[in-house]
């Protein structure tokens with residue numbers, strides 16, 4: 001039997017009285033690439049941020065390999081160290097070079113000697129095609145290059161899973177491709193990844209499984225070939241038709257009352 005990297009059981013997250021993630025359960029298998037899609041405001045980012053405890057779930061359980069990370073007393077930093085997170089905004093340190101941005105987590109958080117950290121950082125920068133830019137500062141890089149450094153920084157921590165929260169949303173269209181290409185390469189190398197994205201072409205090509213979220217719940221999930229061509233749920237059909245025809249704005253937010 002395959003042991004999942006992540007196991008999510010009956011996850012709920014509310015902000016005050018507003019439910020945003022409702023009873024979400026799924027497993028993530030080793031080397032699996034999951035792309036989460038859905039209209040704006042349906043809880044995709046909140047779900048992702050619950051997975052590495054940036055948001056504390058209101059209820060439900062999350063297991064990272066065999067460890068329940070939602071157990072009381074669990075150290076959040078220990079959990080986050082094992083999951084690489086790539087944000088829409090790149091969150092690089094502007095006063096550090098590319099190399100400095102990638103090594104800082106390894107030296108400060110993992111306690112790695114500087115020489116070892118530099119060697120590892122160069123390996124990860126090569127992986128994302130940024131080794132030649134190692135001495136530059138973030139202000140000297142394009143958005144796509146900054147995001148690739150962000151990915152190298154996350155990889156430097158040898159994460160068990162990589163979480164991407166709309167990694168290309170802040171990029172001009174011509175820079176999106178280079179970041180998606182790096183993510184596709186990581187997928188081909190066997191990295192376990194969960195990606196929140198509006199890039200349907202990428203979801204179709206790179207995902208092993210697509211999860212469509214609606215109103216905080218998993219409405220439908222399946223392999224991209226099936227989900228994009230023969231969606232089972234009417235809501236998925238509607239969402240995909242809006243996305244492809246661009247005829248109307250998808251409905252947003254929690255339109256339904258919460259049902260227990």
Ligand SMILES: Nc1ncnc2c1ncn2[C@@H]1O[C@H](COP(=O)(O)OP(=O)(O)OP(=O)(O)O)[C@@H](O)[C@H]1O
Nearest residue numbers: 015020038039040041042043044045046047253254
């Ligand atoms: N920290 C917070 N406090 C209160 N409400 C929040 C908070 N974060 C998110 N929300 C609300 O939760 C809902 C879901 O937001 P979320 O960002 O998870 O949606 P999303 O599906 O990722 O949307 P998008 O695709 O636009 O990023 C929204 O109504 C949002 O306003």
